[in-house]
Amino acid sequence: MDAEKGVLRDVRSALISIFMTHLSNYGNDRLGLYTFVNLANFVQTWTNLRLQTLPPAQLAHKYFELFPDQKDPLWQNPCDDKRHRDIWSKEKTCDRLPKFLVIGPQKTGTTALCLFLIMHPSILSNSPSPKSFEEVQFFNRNNYHRGIDWYMDFFPVPSNVTTDFLFEKSANYFHSEEAPKRAASLVPKAKIITILIDPSDRAYSWYQHQRSHEDPAALKFSFYEVISAGPNAPWELRTLQKRCLVPGWYASHIERWLVYFPPFQLLIIDGQQLRTAPATVMDEVQKFLGVSPHYNYSEALTFDSHKGFWCQLLEEGKTKCLGKSKGRKYPPMDSDSRAFLSSYYRDHNVELSKLLHRLGQPLPSWLRQELQKVR
Numbered sequence: 001m002d003a004e005k006g007v008l009r010d011v012r013s014a015l016i017s018i019f020m021t022h023l024s025n026y027g028n029d030r031l032g033l034y035t036f037v038n039l040a041n042f043v044q045t046w047t048n049l050r051l052q053t054l055p056p057a058q059l060a061h062k063y064f065e066l067f068p069d070q071k072d073p074l075w076q077n078p079c080d081d082k083r084h085r086d087i088w089s090k091e092k093t094c095d096r097l098p099k100f101l102v103i104g105p106q107k108t109g110t111t112a113l114c115l116f117l118i119m120h121p122s123i124l125s126n127s128p129s130p131k132s133f134e135e136v137q138f139f140n141r142n143n144y145h146r147g148i149d150w151y152m153d154f155f156p157v158p159s160n161v162t163t164d165f166l167f168e169k170s171a172n173y174f175h176s177e178e179a180p181k182r183a184a185s186l187v188p189k190a191k192i193i194t195i196l197i198d199p200s201d202r203a204y205s206w207y208q209h210q211r212s213h214e215d216p217a218a219l220k221f222s223f224y225e226v227i228s229a230g231p232n233a234p235w236e237l238r239t240l241q242k243r244c245l246v247p248g249w250y251a252s253h254i255e256r257w258l259v260y261f262p263p264f265q266l267l268i269i270d271g272q273q274l275r276t277a278p279a280t281v282m283d284e285v286q287k288f289l290g291v292s293p294h295y296n297y298s299e300a301l302t303f304d305s306h307k308g309f310w311c312q313l314l315e316e317g318k319t320k321c322l323g324k325s326k327g328r329k330y331p332p333m334d335s336d337s338r339a340f341l342s343s344y345y346r347d348h349n350v351e352l353s354k355l356l357h358r359l360g361q362p363l364p365s366w367l368r369q370e371l372q373k374v375r
């Protein structure tokens, strides 16, 4: 008897059913409601189940209290399932989804890569987001809860679905816990591009970026103080430290992407090479994506000695370079910070070398140099 009660208690505490009567499907003849009310009466009269209800918003609250992990939806492409496609509005299309994602990490040359990509006649980027500048930041943050219509509105309708390549770059996707799973659910065939530079340089560039955005903690503490802060350091310093250092755990983050995407869908670009020989990198990117026509970046890019970087070559020898916030001028990293970071990232770099070896990819020169220090 006790066991029976236990079962009932479990059932009672766990079960929330949501019914839709589809009244209009029955030609508004009230048959749906009639059936529903009688079913409820039947259950109440002939079983021990206690039926309760609440207004929709309160019911939703109760439901998510009981099933908190269901708060987070996982969007899929509606067109992947014929049943969904059949009932989806004719006004809508599934073509406004990216064929590839540039996932970051921040400060590795992601904006330069985007500038070069959109020079290609078949590659189209998203429209800018008013909140996060050019980045949509859908898969990593709460924007994800705005749904796929919100996401798709950032993309143009491609004029040729087969040959046009839509993409978006959100540099925080790289180290996001959620992004790989969410991206694989909505755009499982998407290609993924990441760029790596020496994580120590990345951390320093990021710190300089924060300073120029007048982040109070970055203005208050030196770079060495940020990277070497201990567990008892003030909260703002610890937070800044985490944001500065964690994206540089390259192997762990890439491994997470590889749980959801097969290796052939992932391209790892050497950021140093992107900086010094972008045309070679762009040839590799075009091959990886399978875009056509082949675009000749050797002719379309030029080194701007004033900027100190490669830029788009315009008519009459003019250039279009990235703005002041990319390729900033700042003093070189001090030697104590360099030594600290070299040791901090040692194990992560060893893991990265093993990962690249497993993927059959060459090691970038900064990684080879760092590995020399391990021996």
Ligand code: A3P
Residues within 6 Å of the ligand: 105, 106, 107, 108, 109, 110, 111, 112, 171, 205, 206, 208, 274, 275, 309, 310, 311, 322, 325, 326, 327, 328
């Ligand atoms: P710095 O400003 O620290 O030099 P991201 O766009 O991912 O934020 O990366 C910015 C970094 O891209 C810059 O960091 C710069 O070194 C690098 N970069 C690579 N190629 C570049 C280019 N052609 N123009 C400007 N910056 C480039």
